[in-house]
Amino acid sequence: MELLDGSDPGAIGGYPLLARLGEGGMGRVYLSRTVSGRPLALKTVRAEFGREPGFEERFAREIRNSDRVRSPWTTAVVDYSPVGQRPQWLATEYVAAPSLAEWVQRYGRLPERSVLALAAELCGALGAVHGTGLAHRDVKPSNVLLGRRSPLLIDFGIARAMEDSRHTRTGGVIGSPGYLAPEQASAGGSGAPADVFSLAAVLVYAATGMGPFSRRDEEVSAAVLLYRIVHEEPILDGVPASLISLLRSCLAKDPQQRPTAGAIGALLERLGGRTGTWPQLLPEALERDIAVREGEAHALVAAPAQLPPVAAASGAAADAPASGGAGTAAPPAIGFLRRRLSGRTAWAIAGTVTASLIATAGTLVLRHLPGDDASGGTPSPSSTVASLPAAWAGTWVGTGPGTPSADGVTQARTNGFAVTLTLHRALRGALAGKQVSHVTEVGTGRELGCTEALRLQEVRRTSMVFEAATNHPTDQSAAVSCPKGNIYVVTMTGRDTLDLGEEGAQSAGAPSTLTRR
Template sequence: MELLDGSDPGAIGGYPLLARLGEGGMGRVYLSRTVSGRPLALKTVRAEFGREPGFEDRFAREIRNSDRVRSPWTTAVVDCSPAGQRPQWLATEYVAAPSLGEWVQRRGRLPERTVMALAAELCGALGAVHAAGLAHRDVKPSNVLLGRRAPLLIDFGIARAAEDSRHTRTGGVIGSPGYLAPEQAGAGGSGAPGDVFSLAAVLVYAATGLGPFSHPDEEVSAAVLLYRIVHEEPNLDGVPGALVPVLRSCLAKDPRQRPTAAALGALLERLGGRTGAWPRLLPEALEGDLSAREAEAHALVSAPAPVPPAFTGPPALPGAGPAVPATAGPGAGPVAPGTAGPAGGSARSRLSRRTGPALAGSAAAALIAVAGTLLVRHLSGGEGTGGTSPSPSAAALPASWAGTWVGTGPGTPDADGVTRPRTGQFAVTLTLHPALRGELVGKQVSKVTETGTGRELGCTEALQLREVRGTSMVFEAVTSHPTDRTAAVSCPEGNIYVVTMTDPDTLGLGEEGAQSAGAPSVLTRR
């Protein structure tokens, strides 16, 4: 990871750039964050790809495809560039973790029990991909992140769109030599069976430190590796004995002879490889590495950053649905308490010494899967480039915001009444007065009644002005207590509110943060 230099912009798409995480064939990868403090990995696309005929459509299609895969092991896109914008970019959630390729290169092969857990988890990842009617087509060690909660299968969209472009232009193969299926090596099509072949090759690498078609202490060309994949049998020396017949079946030359991801998962389970065991089987060294990376990422994202330009409009994702709001528990205001903790991920590279000892160590870029993908919308005053760009000194709530704002949402009348309370109308009153960033700016009072019991579940919060972004303000609840002080309701502090003035008498509650179920989406001036 390196500090930004003169060749790096201060922000892209309205997201502030905090550090450079790496650079590759696709473009540069930056550490960024959302307005509520969620870490992001922001990948830029090299101009040459953007100029390729049809690339923009492929880029958007692959991002839509990745959004169809919802699992604990696969990647989630947070935001992307609008159609026609250059440079093109893709923002993903950030987690601090090494790739399998990096870990094995630095620390050597994984212990047998960890390999077995890795096999089960990655089989689950492929199962989720294939169940969505998709194929990854580039499963390799550098695309597997050794996350704390689960391994993550990354680079679902941006790399595939680029590889398609290269394939169309040069007639070359799509994927990484050494981990390709024979049908890919022949420049033919590849689907789910090809992913199973590549997964097996990755597991051989995890267990032995070498791919199944590589030999110790050799440097061979891609052409030699492709020849071996098509014509030679895999080398499984050093693979745990129980896994040898399973991986051999996955590495069959004929894709029809390979098991499906579901069948492979069943085989692994009979051998003791079960999903969910991964966190308990991490090597001690990996635990320490993850902790160091997490601390470093927190320090970078928490450090004050310059106020970037306003966002330039909502991303153009043909067919993409709206953001998925988080559901709220009792006592939630428009932002559900306790649901907006930072999650994270991004691509790993060595930290520059220029960042100083406080940030010594390293960080990794990854795309972390979430239960429901949150597509963060730009918070601007209009579509395209029509938003207002604040100056760095614009760090005060404008006088036009002062006053009382009210709104009513539907509540949650259809909730199950067990995991989430069944409530009637959800009323919010927001009172604001002029303030500088960091000062108290007003308070919010929410009132929502539980159906049947009549219990008041709302909270009253004192708000601090946290950020100013053109027509959008970010508030943080620095104190919170039940609106009905006699009610036994939990009202945690720290809720984040992102509010946008859509016209002089209307405020919209943004989707960034964790919008409560049933809360109003619009407040009007009273």
């Protein structure tokens, strides 16, 4: 991570910017967070693409398409910019892990067993993408994150939209030249076979530290690499013998001769490359790297939640949450963390405090994000406004199952969970209504519910974020703990239905949907 500087806004699309994660051909990537504390990777799109006719519509279409791919190897889309907003951006789940490119540049090639596991996992990723009728089009080392649970393939929504734009404009190509398929290099189009070619090139890089069309200690132009891809055979020196035949078939010049991702996965399994084995094969240095990144992210995501609101930096949306970034004065603790980010020599220090940082951030327990729910809903572009719309005003009710099978010790056993949410028009930052819950304990009949006055904290196109400004037991005589400060994310899924979701402080057994009364 890097410090924010004067060229970085304090927030984009209502999401605070906490640190810079990197910069590439598509734009800058920032660490951000949801209002309830879940870390996000917010990726901006360079202005040159946004100016291309029709790019905004392609961008939104490709993001919707990419959200169809739900798998352990892809990051969920959370939000993206509406048409007309500048800069254009995309917010996804943040994965605290280095890219394959970063890892190899820093530590060198991966061991053979890790390469086999990586190959199996990435075949699973491509299988998930191709199974929806899509192609990634930009598989390269910097788009592979070496996550703790599995590698992840990122960025194909933006990559597809940008590729369409560049083809329309100049007939050119997009992507890292050393990892493009011949048909991409010659601007002849791309699809699933091109992804297979690129995957093989990435695996050669993981195994040898070089792409299959590069030579050690040489610097060549993109034009030379593109020529080699189209006309020369790949260099597989240093590739494990068990993989040479498979990778050579994947690197065939003719797309029709390449195996599918599914066929590659079956071959890999016979070689010992299986999905699910990646976590056991992580190099020790990679585990340390991930732990440090997790610590840094938790520190930056958790710290702003403790601060009073301050004015956002120049260039941020007027009603966006402040980040403590460029143009604002950070408290001493945050200043220390941000200074530490400027040098990797302090990683050992970060590792010692990771546990306490996780404990701080862990006060907000999340399981799903908007746009990543079990129903497979597609995220809508963010559109921040300053008040609760009239359509939300009224009384909303719902009943959940409670927790009848709980152990009665660590979690109360309840046989019903009724919620009444009353909302009225209000400006952002003002009280907008109240939530009353009635929760009955099994056996005793004791009322365990709470009544909360809700402050409107954030407004988006279809979702509202409320904070409990006050909280007390619904039954004043009950000895129930009802802490204030709870965060609730509520999404309108129909004119008369609200989804409480699971982000924030929603309790187990609560209703997932409320209907207008």
